[in-house]
Amino acid sequence: MRARVQQAIDELGYRPxxxxxxxxxxxxxxxxxxxxxxxxxxxxxxxxxxxxxxxRHDYTVLVxxxxxxxRRSCWSARDSAPTSSxxxxxxxxxxxxRT
Numbered sequence: 001m002r003a004r005v006q007q008a009i010d011e012l013g014y015r016p017x018x019x020x021x022x023x024x025x026x027x028x029x030x031x032x033x034x035x036x037x038x039x040x041x042x043x044x045x046x047x048x049x050x051x052x053x054x055x056r057h058d059y060t061v062l063v064x065x066x067x068x069x070x071r072r073s074c075w076s077a078r079d080s081a082p083t084s085s086x087x088x089x090x091x092x093x094x095x096x097x098r099t
Contacts, residue, residue, distance in 0.1 A: 029060055030060050030061075030062060031062070033063050033064070034063075034065075035047055
């Protein structure tokens with residue numbers, strides 16, 4: 001049976017819909033990282049380590065450069081915490097910046 005399914009997959013060129021899979025799991029597999037400066041070796045190395053660690057666990061990292069702006073880097077923990085109603089949404093839409 002498995003061989004027939006695999007043959008159909010190959011013949012049809014089937015590719016899984018990752019968006020649908022993430023919605024079903026309730027996870028996006030995306031992590032957001034905001035850093036103030038890429039030119040600073042500390043933050044560049046930190047971003048690299050986060051990206052590498054995330055990749056080992058099949059996560060993607062979206063990196064935002066805040067340009068040392070306190071307003072851009074100030075995230076509200078209360079607003080960013082996923083709720084059951086936002087758990088199936090894409091991660092960035094569940095994170096809000098304080099205004």
